[in-house]
Amino acid sequence: MSYLEYQVKYVPSGFRKLLHLNWPIVFLITAVSGFGFLMLYSVAGGSMDPWVTAQAQRFGLGMAIMLIMAMIPIWFWRNMAVVGYALALILLVLVEFIGVERNGSQRWLDLGPMDLQPSELMKISLIMLLAAYYDWLPLNKVSKPLWILVPLLFIAAPAYLVLSQPDLGTTILLVTGGGAIMFLAGVHWAYFATVIAGGVGLVTAVFQTRGTPWQILQDYQYRRIDTFLDPTQDPLGAGYHITQAKIALGSGGWTGRGYMQGTQSRLNFLPEKETDFIFTTLAEEFGFIGAFGLLMLYGLIILFCILSAVTNKDRFASLVTLGVAVTFFLFFAVNMAMVMGLAPVVGVPLPLVSYGGSAMLVLMVAFGLMQSAHVHKPR
Template sequence: MSLLDAGHGVGAPRGFGKLLALNWPLLLLLTAVGCAGFLMLFSVAGGSLHPWAEPQMIRFGVGLVGMVAIAMVDIRFWRLMAPVAYVVSLLLLVAVDVMGFVGMGAQRWIQLGPIQIQPSEMMKIALVMVLAAYYHRLPVAKVSRPLWVILPLLLVLMPVGLVLEQPDLGTAILLLAGGGAVMFLAGVSLWYFAAAIAAGAGAVTLVLKSHGTDWQLIHEYQFRRIFTFLDPSADPLGAGYHITQAKIAMGSGGLAGRGYMQGTQSRLNFLPEKHTDFILTTLAEEFGFVGTASLLALYCLIVVFCVASAISNRDRFGALLTGGVASTFLLAFAINMGMVMGLMPVVGVPLPLVSYGGSAMIVLLAAFGLVQSAHVHRPRNRD
């Protein structure tokens, strides 16, 4: 075990003690959000465990076990695995582009034996892992040197490019955000971020400008989503339907909502994708502002517990990893809520832990497994 650093051994819990050392509040918060998801899936199915609530519960259970299992493994092992995870994910992304099949208008899945996997989901963890490992090894003094910034930037942009190719704008944004968060936490000079934001703004302008030309940079449907976001009322029964109906369902809930299973909009199928990307509308309709604000609070607590854990963790890899996962998680629910509430274009990001969908949830719980591992195996104080 010469690879493992000595400092971690001191005072670290062993065996069954590791279970007790888990970040239990975090685990309970995740479970609480998961339960909110079961409730809503039960409701949108018209008060039935089928077809969504039961599979979701089983997957959540599997994911939770997986999370604890990952947490039990020393964080140093995961740090060593980071480059491997990244390379494998990247290769799979390439493979999806080459041989992936079309689902939901985007090539995202790859079939490995009996299971379908979504490499872009895996990449969300792998990218955070590899960047955290990178900055773990990189002396602090070199962090902002251009040469040492370009390498992580490439690590981020390669998968982002591949995911955009699929095309999956939502995941690309999440990858950028997760990678950016790790770099930010690692202490990369703020000037780089300022430059990146400026470049991003320029790129957006360029993309919008490209509309209708022969060098159009994003797909027509993505343009449509942007335009309908800007003015949903222009096409209320066409592309603007999602946004308009989502806002109606959200708004009609009021302070306390119509009551559980009493939501009319989602139950009567006015809402598209009511069990996946737009599940927040059902919650909003049935539990009102109280419900949505509570869910938001739960999400915030998860992020706060993670960031608190990150700040207090003297293991740089663990801290950066935790911060990166937390940031990705925050951005995921922020984008979903933002699009459902008409604050941003519909980009197809599910509501984490609540939306129906196996792969995303299991990957997310695995990421929190890493966060737990970092917590369990954090360097204990020598004094």
């Protein structure tokens, strides 16, 4: 639907829009972030510094951005999709050349007062572009091979750039998130089946040929994959961290060791305890009840997003909302699987809880889009 098709009487205007916000999502986001402040206070050894204050300021800023975005009609954002994607892609290319390198990967652009991570911007831009693309594409062309190639290129271009930074976590998020929107838009399931079967076949081929004269990869590459998949093979490197994370998590038990009583985080056994591994501290101090509670909060956020999407007749709005939900889901599912030893360590933060400005702002922007879609629902 275009701007002209909206029947103005069905869409709230002015401050009345505030009443039509998806308030449960606002509350859930605040609750999860509050959980995050609590944990950041704990891992700092009972101090607002260095993390809680900064994180709370970003949360406030993010909340404001979300509300402002929610006030702007969704069709404006649809029209911005192509521009946003192009901008994000240009910035990604720029990062290749003039990016700032930290911890061995080149992800940041130095913007004076703050650093910008274009890959974060791309997470949203890609969702918007794909949603806009499928909004534009007639339904009967959705499964045509030529019209599938276009979104694949949209995904592949940033994915390649991000992977070369290197940032495997974001790459997975981009590819999986993009694929999910294609799936939601109604691309025939046979394509997905083919891709999955092909992927499984390739992995099988790679591993089956190992040790034979016609093996696909070099020996050292296999060994690298081995440590990646099973970090315990490298007990002093990656394995040490994941082992300590599992110990922290497991030792929480039912009710946890008590707030600020977790020995694993208190005594620095945990790696990156304020960022990627913050969930282990939470699980250690609040136990199964706390950890499962957080999972439930995340689940509710997903649920409200899906409910909002399926009740929205606007194809772009619906796809964007679901895209936000999928990205959000991927964030916490990959992070939790990672710290629980179910998935390799790829560096994905726990959404709204891990310390970090870019991730927090990007998520709030994503929820701003989702709220905009919700507020401007055709009724």
